[in-house]
Amino acid sequence: MSSLPGPEIISLGCRLNIAESETIRALAADRADMVVINSCAVTNEAVKQTRAAIRRAAKARPDAQIVVTGCAAQIDPASFAAMPEVARVLGNADKLRPESWTSTEPMLVTDLSRIVETTPHLAAAFAGHARAFVEVQNGCDHSCTFCIIPTGRGPSRSVPAGLVIDRITRAVELGHREVVLTGVDLTSYGHDLPGAPSLGQLVERILTHVPALPRLRLSSLDSIEIDNRLFELVTGEARVMPHLHLSLQAGNDLILKRMKRRHSRAQSVAIVERLLAARPEIAIGADLIAGFPTEDDAMAADTLALIDDAHIVHAHIFPYSARDGTPAARMPQVPHPLRRERAAALRDAAARRRRDWLAAQVGQLRNVLVERPGTRGHAPDFADIHFTPTAEPGSIARVRVTAATETHLIGQLA
Numbered sequence: 001m002s003s004l005p006g007p008e009i010i011s012l013g014c015r016l017n018i019a020e021s022e023t024i025r026a027l028a029a030d031r032a033d034m035v036v037i038n039s040c041a042v043t044n045e046a047v048k049q050t051r052a053a054i055r056r057a058a059k060a061r062p063d064a065q066i067v068v069t070g071c072a073a074q075i076d077p078a079s080f081a082a083m084p085e086v087a088r089v090l091g092n093a094d095k096l097r098p099e100s101w102t103s104t105e106p107m108l109v110t111d112l113s114r115i116v117e118t119t120p121h122l123a124a125a126f127a128g129h130a131r132a133f134v135e136v137q138n139g140c141d142h143s144c145t146f147c148i149i150p151t152g153r154g155p156s157r158s159v160p161a162g163l164v165i166d167r168i169t170r171a172v173e174l175g176h177r178e179v180v181l182t183g184v185d186l187t188s189y190g191h192d193l194p195g196a197p198s199l200g201q202l203v204e205r206i207l208t209h210v211p212a213l214p215r216l217r218l219s220s221l222d223s224i225e226i227d228n229r230l231f232e233l234v235t236g237e238a239r240v241m242p243h244l245h246l247s248l249q250a251g252n253d254l255i256l257k258r259m260k261r262r263h264s265r266a267q268s269v270a271i272v273e274r275l276l277a278a279r280p281e282i283a284i285g286a287d288l289i290a291g292f293p294t295e296d297d298a299m300a301a302d303t304l305a306l307i308d309d310a311h312i313v314h315a316h317i318f319p320y321s322a323r324d325g326t327p328a329a330r331m332p333q334v335p336h337p338l339r340r341e342r343a344a345a346l347r348d349a350a351a352r353r354r355r356d357w358l359a360a361q362v363g364q365l366r367n368v369l370v371e372r373p374g375t376r377g378h379a380p381d382f383a384d385i386h387f388t389p390t391a392e393p394g395s396i397a398r399v400r401v402t403a404a405t406e407t408h409l410i411g412q413l414a
Contacts, residue, residue, distance in 0.1 A: 006031060006032060008036070009024060010057065012049060013038075013039070013042060014184075016182045019134060019182050022133070031065075036068075037069070038069055039053075039070035039072035041070075041076075043318060044322070054083060066085050066087050067090060069092070071152030074112065089109065091109035094108040094110055112154025133179075137182075139185070141185070142262075145259055146320065148325065158193050164181075165205065168210050172210060177213075177215055178214070178216075179215070179216055180218070183219065200227055218244065234275065235275060235279040235282070236278070243285065243382040244282060248287065250306075251305060259328070265306065268310055269309050269310055272284055272310045281380075284310060285312065289318050290317060290345075293322075293333050304345055307346065307349040319340055319342075358404040358405070366385060366398075367399075370391045373390070375391075379409075387411040391413060
């Protein structure tokens with residue numbers, strides 16, 4: 001949520017939504033009477049949270065026009081249009097078009113299967129964020145059996161490198177010291193562009209053509225698609241942050257096959273070991289699903305062990321959520337209480353590993369990107385650091401770590 005001029009924007013879900021919310025802010029800059037809910041549909045719970053956000057917004061601002069967009073709106077526009085609190089529904093492609101924000105049509109939802117290009121972002125700033133989120137890819141061509149997101153985002157498509165560099169150059173000129181490259185399937189970048197450039201080639205061009213950018217961070221990666229060039233940049237370039245979030249999903253080969261993932265457990269562990277051998281300070285994050293259909297106790301134990309085997313310190317744990325229209329929803333389901341129990345076990349293991357990782361950093365000096373209100377921020381490995389005294393938001397401060405809690409570090413400005 002933002003209190004900045006223009007529409008109030010409530011952005012749910014992924015970093016790509018955050019980037020697109022800033023485009024919306026620019027396109028609807030004169031609509032202070034509007035609340036935009038940029039929704040998520042990755043799980044049933046995310047859809048429930050979208051509906052709850054709509055109701056809260058209507059209660060807090062009964063005179064505002066409520067517009068719902070994002071993946072949940074794209075996938076099921078009629079159900080949101082039927083909510084009495086909602087004035088308009090915009091699809092994922094439509095929300096990035098200037099004409100959508102001057103139209104009075106109650107529902108604009110384009111069929112994404114026909115979309116072949118990204119919509120250029122018009123945002124001049126990333127209001128309220130210490131880091132700038134720059135979309136370089138959208139959509140997904142894979143067909144993981146649990147995932148509804150390709151329906152909400154359409155086919156994979158990439159932003160030409162020149163336009164990406166222009167956006168990042170502008171972000172640096174506006175004072176941003178860190179840029180995060182975002183996408184639905186980031187490592188598929190470039191297959192649809194002339195010459196089929198890779199994500200590694202894009203990163204290399206950014207580093208070359210935007211020398212004033214101190215910190216470049218990558219959002220979620222498909223581990224099987226980390227090629228040699230991207231590996232070399234991640235492990236050898238100090239300006240690329242040592243923090244990789246991997247889409248692992250499970251630690252059992254049969255479950256991975258039933259998910260229609262393209263990697264094995266051994267490949268997940270091997271890429272992490274290679275990364276850490278080349279750059280030991282890299283912090284590994286991962287998405288993991290608990291209670292996928294047909295998962296038995298031994299399979300769940302394989303995923304639990306992956307927390308340690310893959311050195312995961314930034315874990316996103318999801319109990320499996322059956323999404324209508326996906327193949328996994330038709331598979332034999334694990335009972336809900338067991339899904340929740342297994343998710344809790346994963347969270348406990350991830351919290352233990354994170355606690356140990358944080359404790360090992362006490363006494364170190366860290367470079368921290370300062371976030372509002374100026375008493376906290378994130379280190380290159382995305383460790384959350386709270387510190388005193390106050391520093392200027394958006395600056396990079398040198399902090400000595402003096403203590404660790406279960407979730408974050410505590411320090412003093414050096």
